[in-house]
Amino acid sequence: MIYLILSTVAFSVSSLFYKMASTRNCRPLGLNFALFASVTAILLVYILATRSPFHSAPVLIGAFGGISVLITSVYFFLAVHHGGKLSVCWTVLSLSFIIPALASILIWNEAFSVKRGIGLFLIALSLLLLGGETE
Amino acid sequence: MTHHSWKWFLAVAFVFNGLMSVSGKVLEEQGLNGYLKIYLISYHAVAMILVALYMVWKKQTSVSNTEWVLGALIGITSFSGLAAMLRALNSIDGIFVFPAVWGGSMILTAVLGTILFKEKMNLKIAGAIILGITGLILLL
Numbered sequence: 001m002i003y004l005i006l007s008t009v010a011f012s013v014s015s016l017f018y019k020m021a022s023t024r025n026c027r028p029l030g031l032n033f034a035l036f037a038s039v040t041a042i043l044l045v046y047i048l049a050t051r052s053p054f055h056s057a058p059v060l061i062g063a064f065g066g067i068s069v070l071i072t073s074v075y076f077f078l079a080v081h082h083g084g085k086l087s088v089c090w091t092v093l094s095l096s097f098i099i100p101a102l103a104s105i106l107i108w109n110e111a112f113s114v115k116r117g118i119g120l121f122l123i124a125l126s127l128l129l130l131g132g133e134t135e
Numbered sequence: 136m137t138h139h140s141w142k143w144f145l146a147v148a149f150v151f152n153g154l155m156s157v158s159g160k161v162l163e164e165q166g167l168n169g170y171l172k173i174y175l176i177s178y179h180a181v182a183m184i185l186v187a188l189y190m191v192w193k194k195q196t197s198v199s200n201t202e203w204v205l206g207a208l209i210g211i212t213s214f215s216g217l218a219a220m221l222r223a224l225n226s227i228d229g230i231f232v233f234p235a236v237w238g239g240s241m242i243l244t245a246v247l248g249t250i251l252f253k254e255k256m257n258l259k260i261a262g263a264i265i266l267g268i269t270g271l272i273l274l275l
Contacts, residue, residue: 001223001227003219003220003222003223004219004220004223004227004232004235004236006215006216006219007215007216007217007219007220007223007236007240008216008235008236008239008240008243009216009240009243010212010213010215010216010219011212011213011216011236011237011240012240012243012244012247013212013247014209014212014213014216015240015241015244016244016247016248016251017205017208017209017212018209019248019252020205021201021202021205021206021209024201024205025201026199026201026202026205026206027195027199027202029186029189029190029193029195030190030195030197030198030199030202030206031202031205031206031209032182032186032206033183033186033187033190033198033202033206034198034202034203034204034205034206034207034210035206035207035209035210035213036179036180036182036183036186036210037183037206037210038203038206038207038210038211039175039179039210039211039214040176040179040180040183042211042214043172043175043176043179043214044176046172047172047173047176052170052172052173053169053170053173054170054173055167055170055173057165057167057170058162058167058170058171058173058174058177059173059174059177060177061158061161061162061165061167061174061177062158062162062173062174062175062176062177062178062181063177063178063181064154064158065155065158065159065174065177065178066177066178066179066180066181066182066185067181067182067185068151068152068154068155068158069151069152069155069178069182070181070182070185070186071147071148071151072148072151072152072155075144075145075147075148075151076144076145076148078141078144079141079142079144079145079148080141081141082139082140082141082144083140083141084141084142084144084145089141089145089148092145092149093145093148093149093152094237094238094241095149096149096150096152096153096156096237097153097156097233097234097236097237097238098153099149099150099152099153099154099156099157100153100156100157100159100160100229100233101229101230101233101234103157103160103229104160104228104229104230104233105230108160108164108229110228110229110230111228111230112230115273116230116273116274118270118273119234119269119270119271119272119273119274120230120234120270120274121270122266122267122269122270122273123234123238123266123267123270123271123274124238124270125263125266125270126238126242126263126264126266126267126270127238127241127263127267129259129260129262129263129266130241130242130245130260130263130264130267
């Protein structure tokens with residue numbers, strides 16, 4: 001549970017830095033390059049220092065994740081650039097948690113119940129309400 | 136691509152953002168948790184190379200000091216969030232982890248925005264936060 005809390009807090013702080021970047025005229029390309037380059041550099045130093053074991057499968061899965069996050073960034077930018085309201089686009093993007101949640105049920109057979117269904121619905125509703133308020 | 140509407144672009148972003156999280160779940164389900172650092176460096180390095188290529192194509196080869204500082208801060212916090220989310224998947228079901236992280240962080244951002252940036256907290260936002268927390272409790 002501690003990792004879950006840490007993850008939620010870290011992503012929230014990250015969103016606040018994004019907000020800060022948007023008010024300081026940061027260009028999306030420059031910002032994204034700095035983001036990925038800094039993390040790559042830190043991880044590279046750490047992996048070399050600790051001589052972490054290597055396996056090809058995580059490289060491929062990670063590459064897929066990296067391509068996915070980049071396609072997300074580009075198409076999100078295009079959606080906003082082509083007339084999509086930022087608050088609507090951000091809310092819809094947040095609702096994409098439904099894809100891994102559904103994959104967990106359908107592919108990896110995780111337990112699903114009416115209670116959990118209502119929980120998912122309430123979270124989606126909460127995001128829709130929050131999205132209508134943030135610009 | 137200009138003939139597509141913003142909804143089509145958003146649909147693509149929606150699907151790939153979901154697939155990005157699925158990639159982390161695949162790592163966990165394949166029993167490759169021990170290679171988390173390899174997954175993360177591959178994830179960020181591939182994205183970095185593609186952004187660099189796109190920057191060269193767009194003839195934007197400079198990064199400002201502000202972009203470096205804020206980019207690094209966003210990178211470190213989002214990387215920490217991703218790493219912690221993948222660790223959480225080791226012991227908690229994905230059906231709880233993904234909504235809790237993505238929904239929870241948006242709710243927490245709204246709360247922090249009110250506290251740190253003095254953003255308005257009206258009845259609708261308060262209701263959304265209560266609904267979100269109730270939803271998370273029901274998912275447990």
